[in-house]
Amino acid sequence: MRKLLFLLACLPMLAQAQYKSQVWSPDNGDGTYTNPVINADYSDPDVCVGPSGEDYYMTASSFQCTPGLPILHSRDLVNWEIVGYALRNLYEGDRQMLEHFAAPQHGAGVWAPSIRYHEGQYYIYWGDPDYGAYMVKTKNGDPAGEWENPVCVIPGEGIIDTTPLWDDDGRCYLVNGWANSRSKFASVLCVRELNKEGTKAIGEPVIVFDGNGTENRTCEGPKFYKRDGWYWIMCPAGGVPTGFQLAMRSKSPYGPYEHKIVLAQGKTNINGPHQGGWVHTKYGEDWFLHFQDKEAYGRVVHLNPVDWSTGWPVMGKKGEPVTTYQKPKASATAVVNPVESDEFDAPVLGKQWQWHANYHQFFGMPTAFGTMRVYTHKLSEGWKNFWEVPNMLLQKTPADAFTVTTKLRFTSKAEGQMGGLIMMGLNYQALLLKRVGREFQLLLVTCNQADKGKPQQEELIATLKPTAEDKIDYKPGIHEDIFLRLTVQDSKVRFAYSQNGKKYQDAGDWLPMKEGKWIGAKFGYVAADTNPKTDKGWVEADWIRVTK
Numbered sequence: 001m002r003k004l005l006f007l008l009a010c011l012p013m014l015a016q017a018q019y020k021s022q023v024w025s026p027d028n029g030d031g032t033y034t035n036p037v038i039n040a041d042y043s044d045p046d047v048c049v050g051p052s053g054e055d056y057y058m059t060a061s062s063f064q065c066t067p068g069l070p071i072l073h074s075r076d077l078v079n080w081e082i083v084g085y086a087l088r089n090l091y092e093g094d095r096q097m098l099e100h101f102a103a104p105q106h107g108a109g110v111w112a113p114s115i116r117y118h119e120g121q122y123y124i125y126w127g128d129p130d131y132g133a134y135m136v137k138t139k140n141g142d143p144a145g146e147w148e149n150p151v152c153v154i155p156g157e158g159i160i161d162t163t164p165l166w167d168d169d170g171r172c173y174l175v176n177g178w179a180n181s182r183s184k185f186a187s188v189l190c191v192r193e194l195n196k197e198g199t200k201a202i203g204e205p206v207i208v209f210d211g212n213g214t215e216n217r218t219c220e221g222p223k224f225y226k227r228d229g230w231y232w233i234m235c236p237a238g239g240v241p242t243g244f245q246l247a248m249r250s251k252s253p254y255g256p257y258e259h260k261i262v263l264a265q266g267k268t269n270i271n272g273p274h275q276g277g278w279v280h281t282k283y284g285e286d287w288f289l290h291f292q293d294k295e296a297y298g299r300v301v302h303l304n305p306v307d308w309s310t311g312w313p314v315m316g317k318k319g320e321p322v323t324t325y326q327k328p329k330a331s332a333t334a335v336v337n338p339v340e341s342d343e344f345d346a347p348v349l350g351k352q353w354q355w356h357a358n359y360h361q362f363f364g365m366p367t368a369f370g371t372m373r374v375y376t377h378k379l380s381e382g383w384k385n386f387w388e389v390p391n392m393l394l395q396k397t398p399a400d401a402f403t404v405t406t407k408l409r410f411t412s413k414a415e416g417q418m419g420g421l422i423m424m425g426l427n428y429q430a431l432l433l434k435r436v437g438r439e440f441q442l443l444l445v446t447c448n449q450a451d452k453g454k455p456q457q458e459e460l461i462a463t464l465k466p467t468a469e470d471k472i473d474y475k476p477g478i479h480e481d482i483f484l485r486l487t488v489q490d491s492k493v494r495f496a497y498s499q500n501g502k503k504y505q506d507a508g509d510w511l512p513m514k515e516g517k518w519i520g521a522k523f524g525y526v527a528a529d530t531n532p533k534t535d536k537g538w539v540e541a542d543w544i545r546v547t548k
Contacts, residue, residue, distance in 0.1 A: 019081065021337040022547050023399035026078055027327070029335070033078040033303065034324045035270070037289075040338065040396040041298020041520030042070070044112035044161075044221060046277040047077075047289045048122070050143075053282030054331060057115055057143045058289065058301075059086065059124055063518055064101060064109040065354040065394075066090060069124055069136070071143050075332035077279070077287055077303055082338050082351040083144035086124050086136050089358040093149035097131070101358045104390050106451065107517030111179075112221050112275070114163035115143075123198065125153070127160030129179040135164075135198060153194065154201050158183030164198050165224040165231070165253070172198045173253045175208075175233055177220035187211040189222050189233065191253055208255035209248060211237055216246065216259070221275040233257060234313070236274030240293050245274040247313050262313050263288070263304065266320035270302065273321040278306060278313060283329035288315045296425065296491045296513035297397050298520020303328075340398045340546035344372040353524070356424075357390030364391060364527075364538070375536045376417050376529035385447045385456040386428065386526060394424055394524035398546060401489040404523055406544040407501065408484065409467070410440070411477045414534035418443070419527035421484040423493045426451050427514035430526060431495040431507050433464070433480050435537070440464045440480045444495060444508040451517060461497070461507045475535055486523060488513070 024039040042060035049056050054075055062068035067085035074080045090109050091097040101109065113126035122143045125135045133154040139146040153162075153174070161177035172194040180186035188210050193203030211219035215238060222235040230249045238244050248259035263273050276290030286306035291299035304316040305325065316322050342350045347366050355363055364374035377389045386392070410419045412435035420432035430445040441463055447456035470476035483498040491513050496504040513521045527539045 018334055018336040019339045020335055021340060021398060023340070023402040025335060025337050027335045028324070031327055032324055033327050035302040035304075035322065036292065036300040037078050037303045038072075038080055038301040038338065039297075039399050040300060041522075042072070042301050042396075043291060043299040043519065044275055045289050045291060045301050046114045046163075046223065047279050048115050048117050048277070049279055049281065050117055050122075056279065057122065058277075059113050059115045060301075061112055061126075061518070062087070062110045062354070063107055064090070064105045064357060065519070066101075066357065066359050067354065068110050069113060069126070070351075072338070073144065075334070076330035077281075077289070077328045079332070079334060079336045080338060081336045084351065086143075086147040087150065091134070091150050098358055102360065102390065104357045104388065106387070107519075112161040112177075114223060114277070116164060116166075118164075118166050118198075123164065125162040125164055125174070125198075127162045127176060127179075129160050129182050130157055132156045133159045133162045133174070133176065151199050153199060154192075161221045163222060163224040164194065165226060166196075166198070167226065167253070170196050172196055173224065174198075174201070175222045175224045176205075177222060177235075187217050187219050189219060189235065191224075191255075206254050208250075209233065209235075209257055209259070218243065219246065223277055225278060231257075232313075234262075234278060236272075238274075239272070241272050243272045243274050245288075245290065245315060249312075260312050261319070263290070263315035263319055263321065268320050268323070270321040270323070273302065273304070273316070276301075281328060281330075285328055286313065287328055288313070292321075294400075294520075296515050296521045297400065298515060338398070340395065341544060342372075343370070343543045344541055345370045352395045353393055354395065354522075355390065356392045356394065360391075362391075362536075364393065367540075370542070372525075372541045374419070374525045374527045374539045374541070376419060376527040376538060378529050378532050378536075381532075383530070384453050385450045386422070386424070386430075386528065387450040387453070389526060389528055392422065392424060392524060392526045394422075394522035396522055397488065397520055401548075403485065403487045403547050404544060405483060405485045405547070406525075407542040408482065408525075409540045409542070410480045410482070410527075410537070411540065412440075412479075412537040413475060413477045414529070414531055414537070416530040417528075417534075417537035419525070419537065419539040421486060421495070421523070422526040423486060423488075423513060423521055423523045424526075425514040425516045425521040427512070428456075429493055429495070429511045429513075431461070431484050431486070431497060432526070433482065434458075435478065438466070438478065440466065440478075442482075442497060442507070446511060459508060464499075477537065
């Protein structure tokens with residue numbers, strides 16, 4: 001109660017506080033920055049500038065995770081914070097789609113979005129490879145506020161990586177790529193006309209670029225612009241880990257387009273620099289935000305200058321990505337980073353968290369007690385691993401090396417219920433409490449090729465007596481208070497635990513991390529149950545802190 005009253009008194013200050021990460025902040029404090037500007041998995045980023053010329057908004061792929069389509073804000077393109085999401089669930093307003101994404105659809109959902117400001121509203125377009133091209137727009141012009149329900153602009157499989165362009169005469173065009181896994185062709189870009197509202201196609205697609213049989217294979221992720229009378233398409237090619245960035249131009253939206261490579265790894269150690277968004281600032285500067293694939297850590301966000309002096313957008317330093325560089329001109333000076341740690345003191349879920357499927361109240365919820373509760377998910381009959389669990393509460397890895405410590409209580413109502421801290425990916429590792437009789441087993445759980453249905457393995461670390469037991473006869477539970485920790489470095493993770501929050505014991509050795517399906521590895525909470533008939537148990541997290 002004292003904690004709650006103190007926090008209520010501090011709410012005005014908390015609302016104004018700016019979060020600075022202990023593990024990665026790109027602003028060097030001397031007028032320079034160091035890439036990546038966001039060392040977290042914001043895959044396929046795109047950016048636009050608002051009408052003030054001082055507010056930049058970015059979004060990124062979110063696939064099946066919810067809330068979806070993260071909205072990040074910056075006033076200098078270096079310091080970013082999460083301000084909201086454009087999608088609460090996939091896909092709000094469509095009951096059948098909502099139910100489909102109620103179970104984890106790993107790697108499906110929201111692919112490679114684009115964000116644009118047009119006539120007082122912000123728009124985001126994306127391709128869902130299974131269902132078509134979608135659009136969502138703000139209700140009141142505030143990207144940190146409410147967004148309308150999404151609209152299917154073009155139904156059908158295979159359409160991905162969509163970007164609109166409203167031309168000077170009010171006509172609207174859409175460029176897109178293709179998912180070979182659905183369409184059985186790829187490496188081509190198409191343009192078609194939409195109605196002026198951007199809500200439906202009124203023209204047929206035209207292939208405007210073909211990378212098949214050339215070094216420009218896997219051309220995808222196109223972004224559409226107009227500059228000085230030229231139509232520009234900027235897109236990656238050559239594959240994700242080792243590819244490069246193309247720029248192409250034409251005097252007609254339908255081409256033909258001439259093209260050049262404008263960014264490539266060169267002699268740097270920044271692999272596959274490509275797929276992102278170009279922005280022109282009010283100060284006359286040009287910048288390009290893009291990703292670098294760092295495998296288990298996901299696709300992190302880099303910022304590179306753009307030089308148009310040759311008539312082409314040469315990016316980085318003579319076409320190679322920069323590591324440290326002068327910050328963009330801006331009036332803002334504040335250092336701020338996406339939030340990682342969470343005291344769970346707010347009555348809403350922190351913006352760093354996502355569920356692994358469309359949210360349902362049965363997943364869990366914040367409490368009035370300064371905690372976050374995650375209920376045990378009822379596993380299917382014959383389950384092998386946690387790949388099917390929709391209510392994992394997870395966030396992105398924020399740096400190459402960091403430590404996560406959480407204080408929690410696990411409450412069990414029945415035999416076999418389990419919960420704890422997980423690093424989730426195609427392979428995963430977790431440190432869990434599992435009820436066995438009237439005690440808890442502390443288990444190091446590992447699973448290789450979870451996506452292939454391989455069974456998880458359990459290693460007994462300790463057997464623990466309950467911290468507390470309910471003394472009533474009606475559905476009593478037993479409880480365990482514990483501190484769990486994971487440490488990450490060199491794409492490996494190691495767990496530890498403590499019963500007093502002071503002395504920690506290692507739980508097993510270093511284990512290799514693995515990315516998820518199109519996403520980086522993510523850490524957070526898991527709670528599961530093998531008995532379909534019993535009342536649920538739960539993980540009650542008091543806090544989680546990300547430190548060096």
